[in-house]
Amino acid sequence: MKRVFAVTLGILTAIGGFVDIGDLVANSETGARFGMRLAVVVVIGVIGICVYAEMCGRVAAISGRPVFDLVRERLGPKAALANLTGSYLVTLLTLAAEIGGVALAIQLASSVSYLLWVPVAAFAIWVALWRVKFETLERVFGLVGLALVVFVIALIQLQPDWAALAGDATQLSPPDGEDWGTYGFYAVSLFAAAMTPYEVFFFSSGGVEEGWTAKDLLTSRMNVFVGFPLGGVLSLAIMGCAAVVYQPLGVQVDTLAQTALPVGIALGKIGLVVVILGFFAATFGAALETGLSSGYTVAQYFGWQWGKRVAPRQATRFHTVVIISVLLGVALLLTTIDPIQLTEYSLVFSAVVLPLTYLPILVVANDRAYLDDKVNGPLANTLGIIYLVIIVVVAVAAIPLMILTGVGQ
């Protein structure tokens, strides 16, 4: 059990990247429209986030420096401020979406409109951020979020033609009726979601919150190599379920209820209960991840005291940023904007944010003044460079693809 608890930080971090509210629906939508033809992007994303999360976990364990600290240190105040602005907006949009996601999950269980649940959900999230110990948060929401494994069981129960699914996964082109632009757009947004910057902010800051030292390098690596692949598997299972149930009918997916339906069809009422519980835990966990990350980035840029190891009274600026972010998120949702669409728009900022976040990590992970003999080996550097190139390509392609395809419509 202790082993399981040790990797909950990685699991919770991965939930925010792979199965938060935007991704729950986007994975399902991708499966419904493209079958498994974009599965490879999820795999590429899992490897990419593993490479960089491993680096920043190592830096956090050995030098005690979380990611945004390094961003400011290595890029200087101006470029880091540009990154801070973009990262904060991505994080804020996602936080708003997750608050809406928690409310949508409750709607599925109560049939009362999600808008009425938004203030309740936001308050509950804030109380957790204010009062509950970091380890408790990651354990509860990391583990309950694993209820989403029900998608894997549902996929097996649906008895798909596995050979056809696998064959589909090797086709790197859009199916009939879809064009390359939309295919590209979904590829870019799946990749950007997998590598979304608040994952590394949260993961490295979480390592510092847990008091990692050089002795915890193994813990850090276990978190990375268990958490993110698990997130990727959930993501693929959701995609697979939608591909089996929806693609033959030509149905496109854009609601959370549609994402859950294959589980209901395969496993009945109990499955449905489990999947709604999983939605709740995953969106709540992602809300905690983004809520804390909004405070982490701002506080680390300015060098303020941050985190949940100390009483709020000791980190008043950090907690103020968190509270303001939650309130802004609620305000955004009460305009009745669709929470599920929100995270797609955060793609706009990835052009600035992705390169300016991952480049400093790669540079510092090579510096002996920080890591002594634990600097990157040839494998980490080769993968690091390959992914940096992919990140730059994705960052450059994101905005034109968004405009060209009308956000994938």
Place this chain on the structure above:
Amino acid sequence: MTDQPDPLRIDFHLLDRQIVDAAGEPVGKVDDVELTLNPATGRLQVTALLSGQQVLGERIGGRLGGLLAGIARRLHPVEHPPPLRIDLTHVASIGSAVTLTVHRDALPTPPLERWLGDQFIGKIPGAGHAGQ
């Protein structure tokens, strides 16, 4: 100071590094560094670390820096607040962070942190306890 780089590169080793106190708790960023011309020797000495959003705004300069310094000034309850100045003699080591020999309680609390503590965060139930 025991642990120190040689030579000390002010931009690389000091500017934008995290300052932590003797217990490792964050104090601020090195937003600028004070240099003093020693009148006796005529040589330039590194004398103190400066920290605070206003110092940072002045360093960034231009419209952006002005904006940052302006916001910092407006958020301060006192007019013309002095920057947090940490004499280099209080620095224990310069590594991935700049570590001080003193505890953060011995340094003046940043005015915004204190004001938020008194007027906002401190008034919410449970502000005095870490999570459970």
Place this chain on the structure above:
Amino acid sequence: MRASDLIGRPARRPDGTVFGRIADVLADREPDGTWTVYAVLVSNSQRLRLFGYERPEITGPWIIARLASALQGPLDEIPIADIGLPNVI
């Protein structure tokens, strides 16, 4: 005087002529524990933030090291005595 009065500013000779930009300021520790500035690093490039690749502690990844040094150009270490200091005390 603040470090930002030197770093990122034009490097001048004592007579005032500009010959580059100051990229970093180097200091040495005296026996009495104080730090004395002895030199500045001067670059011809406009890109001012060094990634740290001018130090021996970091060499990789090779391609970023090459890019960084190509962008920043050659760095000259100029004794502080040969630099005209700005007029701010």
Place this chain on the structure above:
Amino acid sequence: MVTTVGVVVVWAAVVVWSVLPPTPEAYLAEAVSAAQDAVSATGTVLLVGRADLDDQLLPPYTDTALEDAQQAAATAAQDLLAAPVPDADSLVVRLDLVPLLVAASDGITAVATASSEGDRDAVEAALAALVPVRDELDQFVQDNQ
């Protein structure tokens, strides 16, 4: 200065673009998109309705899923009704498609109403009536893609 001019130019271009009269191609694309949304809504309702008849779902979930679909179908019909018609060919498209969209919306509402009243026979009948509507909409999408 250059940035400001650039922003103004881009903004002006977007405004001009958005008020240009629609082309027949753009109208057809909008029609296909509305039809696709209605296919998705009817398809989802058929799945939800059958699973509900098999007693596999929970009432609050079924309500929410059907409500989402009602909303989506109604929006698709409204969007096409509101779109200006550029030429006679587009009018033919509109006259073909609008009745189907309305039928989809009505059919979904019938399923939702029957389901909320717990009337299994009415649900079954409403689902059966929805199938040909879905098929026709799907045919429209296939023909015009």
